[in-house]
Amino acid sequence: MLTLHHLNNSRSHRLLWLFEELGLPYEVKRYQRHPVTMLAPPELKRIHPLGKSPVVTDGELVLAESAAIIEYIIDKYGNGRLRPIGPEERWRYMYFMHYAEGSLTPPLLVKLILDKLTEAPTPWLVRPVGMLINKGVRHAFLDAQINTHFDFVEAEIAKRPFFAGDKFSGADIQMSFPLEAAKARGILRSRPGLRAYLERVHARPAYKKAVEVGGPMDL
Ligand SMILES: N[C@@H](CCC(=O)N[C@@H](CS)C(=O)NCC(=O)O)C(=O)O
Known part of the structure; x- marks a missing residue:
């Protein structure tokens, strides 16, 4: 079992x-x-x-x-x-299966941790320092990284209905978590293709269950 x-x-x-x-x-x-x-x-x-x-x-x-x-x-x-079998679909399946946790999630995680530095339970005296670090890192590095990734993913999903190709696959299940985390942080506001994609996959009976x-x- x-x-x-x-x-x-x-x-x-x-x-x-x-x-x-x-x-x-x-x-x-x-x-x-x-x-x-x-x-x-x-x-x-x-x-x-x-x-x-x-x-x-x-x-x-x-x-x-x-x-x-x-x-x-x-x-x-x-x-x-x-899991698709055509060579291109199979490659994209493999790529997005690894990309979701290997490259797309880490900058989101850094953002989450930096945002936490500016909120309770970080002591109020330390929070202004947290805010400065957050602002500095985001300005110098993080926002650009996040934008590059999500522009790429938005462009990919404009080419086909699912990440591997025409059919829903395990790669879509793997990609859902960083996309949902990004949506919750307003990152998909300017990315209608990814918003529509999430609506599509969320309508699946298995997702609802x-x-x-x-x-x-x-x-
Ligand atoms: N790359 C791992 C990440 C696992 C992970 O960090 N899971 C989070 C939940 S989304 C967790 O267990 N967080 C609680 C903790 O770190 O104590 C995977 O994809 O399974």
């Missing part, structure tokens, strides 16, 4: 969505983020030493890292679904 160790409001939504797309049976063990630090509870470290979500167990096997888990599930249970089971994504 597949078990998803599900942290609320997290990348483990990807796996719920994948299981629903493939119609697989699974069970869910739930974990709650700390309300202030947003960190996962220590119990998750008993399942995998990093204590990050998602973690999936398949019998004795413990799987971590969302792209690797998606690939494992599609390999073992996909029966040819959700994943939200029903795992709770809404409130990034």
Whole structure:
């Protein structure tokens, strides 16, 4: 039996969505983020030493890292679904599967951390310093990086309905998390193609079921 160790409001939504797309049976063990630090509870470290979500167990096997888990599930249970076979589509599938966490998410994470420096619980005396660092790094580096990435992704999705090609695939599930995080931070305001893409994938019954089971994504 597949078990998803599900942290609320997290990348483990990807796996719920994948299981629903493939119609697989699974069970869910739930974990709650700390309300202030947003960190996962220590119990998750008993399942995998990093204590990050998602973690999936398949019998004795413990799987971590969302792209690797998606690939494992599609390999073992996909029966040819959700992974294209044409050479160009397959390459784009592989590219976006790696790009989502390898290149697109890190600048968003830096932005999130910098923004936190300017909010409680950072002590009020330190916050002005946080604001200066935030402003300096964003001006010198971060905003340009984020814009370059999201202009690229907007241009890619203008060429075809899904990231790999004409058909929905595991790469779309992997790309959803940074796109949703970007939308929540106003980064998609000037990117109508990505907004329309998110509406398209969010209309899928499997996505809706994943939200029903795992709770809404409130990034
Ligand atoms: N690259 C990893 C990232 C895993 C990760 O950082 N997960 C976050 C949830 S979205 C987490 O567990 N955060 C809580 C913590 O770090 O304690 C993946 O794609 O699985």
